Amino acid sequence: MEKTQSTASVKTTDRVQHTDTRQSACGRADGSGRAEGSAWPETQSRQKTRLLSITNLKKYFPVAKPSLFARQMYVRANEDISVDIYQGETFGLVGESGCGKSTLGRVLLQLYEQTAGSTMYYGRTLEEVAPDYVLDTLSNAEKYIEKYRRAAARGEELSKKCEALGDSASFYDLQDRNLALCDARTALDCTAKILGGFMARETRRGAALLSEKYKLTFRAAALAHRAEDIAVEIQAGEGLLEEIPPEKSPEKGKRLQAKIEKLTRKQNHLAARQKDLLAAAAEIDEKIGQLKALYAGDAEFARYEAMLDHGVDLKRLKYKEMRHLRKDLQIIFQDPYSSLNPRMTVGRIIEEGLVTHGFFKAGSRKMQEHVFKVMNSCGLQNYMYNRYPHQFSGGQRQRICIARALAVKPKFVVCDECVSALDVSIQSQIINLLQELKEKEGLTYLFISHNLSVVRYISDRIGVMYLGNMVEVAETDELFSDPRHPYTIALLSSIPTTDPESLTKERILLEGNIPSPIKPPSGCKFHTRCFMACDKCKVVPPGLKEVKPGHFVACHFAEERKVDKAGGYLFDVNVAMGNR
Numbered sequence: 118m119e120k121t122q123s124t125a126s127v128k129t130t131d132r133v134q135h136t137d138t139r140q141s142a143c144g145r146a147d148g149s150g151r152a153e154g155s156a157w158p159e160t161q162s163r164q165k166t167r168l169l170s171i172t173n174l175k176k177y178f179p180v181a182k183p184s185l186f187a188r189q190m191y192v193r194a195n196e197d198i199s200v201d202i203y204q205g206e207t208f209g210l211v212g213e214s215g216c217g218k219s220t221l222g223r224v225l226l227q228l229y230e231q232t233a234g235s236t237m238y239y240g241r242t243l244e245e246v247a248p249d250y251v252l253d254t255l256s257n258a259e260k261y262i263e264k265y266r267r268a269a270a271r272g273e274e275l276s277k278k279c280e281a282l283g284d285s286a287s288f289y290d291l292q293d294r295n296l297a298l299c300d301a302r303t304a305l306d307c308t309a310k311i312l313g314g315f316m317a318r319e320t321r322r323g324a325a326l327l328s329e330k331y332k333l334t335f336r337a338a339a340l341a342h343r344a345e346d347i348a349v350e351i352q353a354g355e356g357l358l359e360e361i362p363p364e365k366s367p368e369k370g371k372r373l374q375a376k377i378e379k380l381t382r383k384q385n386h387l388a389a390r391q392k393d394l395l396a397a398a399a400e401i402d403e404k405i406g407q408l409k410a411l412y413a414g415d416a417e418f419a420r421y422e423a424m425l426d427h428g429v430d431l432k433r434l435k436y437k438e439m440r441h442l443r444k445d446l447q448i449i450f451q452d453p454y455s456s457l458n459p460r461m462t463v464g465r466i467i468e469e470g471l472v473t474h475g476f477f478k479a480g481s482r483k484m485q486e487h488v489f490k491v492m493n494s495c496g497l498q499n500y501m502y503n504r505y506p507h508q509f510s511g512g513q514r515q516r517i518c519i520a521r522a523l524a525v526k527p528k529f530v531v532c533d534e535c536v537s538a539l540d541v542s543i544q545s546q547i548i549n550l551l552q553e554l555k556e557k558e559g560l561t562y563l564f565i566s567h568n569l570s571v572v573r574y575i576s577d578r579i580g581v582m583y584l585g586n587m588v589e590v591a592e593t594d595e596l597f598s599d600p601r602h603p604y605t606i607a608l609l610s611s612i613p614t615t616d617p618e619s620l621t622k623e624r625i626l627l628e629g630n631i632p633s634p635i636k637p638p639s640g641c642k643f644h645t646r647c648f649m650a651c652d653k654c655k656v657v658p659p660g661l662k663e664v665k666p667g668h669f670v671a672c673h674f675a676e677e678r679k680v681d682k683a684g685g686y687l688f689d690v691n692v693a694m695g696n697r
């Protein structure tokens with residue numbers, strides 16, 4: 118069952134939670150300070166249903182130390198990224214090579230462990246996933262709160278130290294403070310998202326009641342899972358029954374029929390038990406509501422209660438739990454050559470996920486029918502079922518990758534440069550196929566690409582990344598008609614076009630190399646290449662500000678229009694081109 122978040126209370130709760138996390142965002146290039154004007158993108162959460170919510174996400178890769186005593190350095194692949202992805206949309210992600218696009222896609226799917234921040238998934242309810250971390254947090258609530266307090270105190274101590282040092286604070290001082298603040302934020306997220314207001318008041322009683330409720334709802338969800346497995350067994354039995362004509366083997370037919378009836382009885386019994394458990398959980402929920410009502414006017418209780426989040430925290434899932442969710446969260450890799458097992462036939466490649474996730478029993482006829490259906494919808498013929506990957510063209514292999522990802526009926530797919538390796542005609546075929554499948558299956562995509570024309574065609578919204586940070590987010594038409602970040606303007610000006618009129622328009626070439634993601638520039642990370650940079654840009658990191666509904670820009674000059682309605686530049690192009 119999908120969580121639609123239709124209730125006003127969930128929306129409000131979640132929005133406040135984001136407001137809280139944005140305010141503590143560390144936006145400095147060294148990751149150490151608070152970004153200016155970093156108001157949480159409020160309108161992102163209006164009306165649409167969120168599927169994923171990323172808050173202050175960081176991914177640092179440790180760099181090998183030159184000596185045992187050297188300080189640890191990190192490649193800051195993703196820095197403080199906060200964005201929501203809505204159900205049924207295609208979110209395009211663009212930026213130069215090495216800016217952290219693939220890393221973000223992989224961290225979202227937890228193929229890389231995130232360093233800090235939270236990645237909440239709303240495609241399934243907490244009860245359906247029943248993660249261990251919920252009961253663990255509730256049974257050790259006081260320990261978690263203490264851990265958060267210690268982490269917060271350490272963060273504060275290091276912040277004060279850096280403040281006292283001022284400009285003489287070293288890179289390592291700032292880095293240590295940044296990591297300590299991340300730890301504090303993570304400890305708070307882990308606790309408050311589950312306990313809510315009980316973090317501040319009635320911790321023991323509240324945690325005990327919540328724990329009791331979750332135990333019941335988790336058991337009910339486990340019964341539902343069991344019922345689903347039984348449904349698969351019944352389906353397989355019915356398939357066999359169709360294959361065995363009763364006149365040929367009446368005994369076998371009878372045995373199968375009896376087995377199906379037994380399984381159906383079991384299914385009904387499970388449904389009845391599930392109902393009882395949910396009724397008991399509803400009673401406890403009432404008690405929780407009564408306890409919360411006692412603290413209705415308590416500001417501290419309300420502060421933590423607002424952080425309550427019913428999504429699934431992907432970062433905290435165990436390997437096995439995450440594996441269970443993999444069927445929802447799929448990826449199409451950039452390279453269709455290395456991402457297919459050369460020793461497996463196409464049929465087996467597609468079936469592997471179906472069997473692993475318990476959709477069908479291995480070798481079942483129904484599964485083969487399903488695989489044919491998926492293959493056909495991806496433009497592959499039935500006779501290709503027994504072929505090996507090397508017997509296909511590049512475009513066909515990409516279709517196999519798409520079929521493999523879509524066979525398990527995912528809700529969210531990361532398309533990482535999935536058309537970059539293909540020629541233009543195949544690119545358009547694959548893109549149209551993705552669009553078609555999205556409309557038919559209600560999929561949500563994160564579409565990563567260098568190619569702005571492709572991204573423009575396929576995306577509903579676009580995020581522009583620079584050196585690990587999201588610098589602009591807007592709906593596609595809005596981004597192309599009114600880009601506000603100088604980096605976005607330079608990227609847009611570089612799109613190849615066949616329009617002869619546009620040839621007269623000057624292209625803005627970015628000067629200088631991309632700075633190191635290990636020691637990025639201070640202030641705005643883009644200031645070393647920006648044609649609008651001023652002294653403030655070198656010191657103060659700009660936060661992501663909402664300049665128009667749904668349009669977010671991380672620039673000190675975000676409010677200024679840079680391009681007119683006809684696409685002409687409203688700034689000094691000579692300066693932008695370096696002819697100062």
Ligand SMILES: Nc1ncnc2c1ncn2[C@@H]1O[C@H](COP(=O)(O)OP(=O)(O)OP(=O)(O)O)[C@@H](O)[C@H]1O
Binds near residue numbers: 193216217219221567
């Ligand atoms: N496994 C890894 N270990 C260490 N550093 C990594 C790892 N993966 C990526 N990086 C670094 O993280 C940064 C972002 O890499 P990423 O692959 O996300 O870039 P990208 O935007 O996808 O680039 P491209 O457009 O070229 O695919 C780069 O500096 C890269 O060197």
Ligand code: SF4
Binds near residue numbers: 643644648649659
């Ligand atoms: S104008 Fe300043 S803040 Fe804006 S992108 Fe350029 S350097 Fe960054």
Ligand SMILES: [Mg+2]
Binds near residue numbers: 218219220534
């Ligand atoms: Mg990449």
